[in-house]
Amino acid sequence: MSRIPFTKMHGCGNDYIYINVSQHPIDDPKTAAIKWSDRHKGIGSDGLVLIGKSAVPEADFTMRIFNADGSEALMCGNASRCIGKYVYERGLTTKTEIRLLTLSGIKVLSLHVNGNIVESVTVDMGEPAFDVPTQFVDSRGMDKGTFVSMGNPHYVIFTENVDQVGETGHSLEYHPAFPQRCNIELARIEEDGTIRTRVWERGSGITQACGTGACATAAAAVLTGKAGRTSQIAMDGGVLSIEWRERDNHIYMTGPATFVFDGEIE
Structure with missing residues (x-):
């Protein structure tokens, strides 16, 4: 073998x-x-x-x-x-x-x-898309979320209860509104402006971080008036810097x- x-x-x-x-x-x-x-x-x-x-x-x-x-x-x-x-x-x-x-x-x-070491990487993640699902998504008593596609589907819900990501993600990944299943993010705006985010990835469950999920969360925060075009997304495993540039409408993600x-x- x-x-x-x-x-x-x-x-x-x-x-x-x-x-x-x-x-x-x-x-x-x-x-x-x-x-x-x-x-x-x-x-x-x-x-x-x-x-x-x-x-x-x-x-x-x-x-x-x-x-x-x-x-x-x-x-x-x-x-x-x-x-x-x-x-x-x-x-x-x-x-x-x-x-x-x-x-x-x-x-x-x-x-x-720096020298021969790659200290961080910025990825041009392209333009977000906002194709609204065909039906209302029951967010288990939370506010209605925002659907964002970053080449894969995300549903971002702003809530104080980000630790309910397991229960919420498990129930919404297979919601009929998402024919390809969906990644679920629960996010909260902190006092310093950082966006605390927890992720349920389709096919993997709760993960420490998700790059496309961070981008989707930042875009949803802009659309709902909760943040500007530059955000710090604090996930379980670390912080990603997200910028949604007006110049080309692309989202840029920087992290380790x-x-x-x-x-x-x-």
Whole structure:
């Protein structure tokens, strides 16, 4: 049985298993994601990320991401930052601006480098979309939320009860209003203006952080008049800086990426 090298990384606690599939192809990534993500019997993670070489000249690398339940996600901001750090520090590129092909399009990563170390990464997350679900979403007694698409669907509810994210997320992920299921964010504006946010990711449950969720929360805060176009989103695993620029209507996310360990698995 062959052994596959992997790298464990996290962005603000949102942890994934990363594999360079240009060197080590994965035949069945859905099954691998389920098995390897198990925190008791596997490596333990929020999912599996496959890094590949791009077959199109418009992009430098590709990303495929599989949640802990095996479902394939369209995009992950935290994983994108980790890929930027991985490909630069592992010598796969010398570029500090990287174009990453995802299922929700090409994302541009700007690496903030000190010496040979990528200290943080800014990701152009593109324009948010606000396609309203076809029916009212029962938010379990909370205020009605705001639907935001960042290439994947999010439903942001502003509430003082952010610790109800487990119960609320579990009930709303499969709500009929969301035919593709939905990521759920509960958010609260703190006295210093920071937006405290907790996340339920479809396919993974409660996670320490979610890059697209942070962007969706910041956009929802602007739309509802709760914050300006620059926000600090404080998630369970750390803080992400989000800017929704008027110039191009794109949302830019800046945050850290961290190596945890390397290993091999059968």
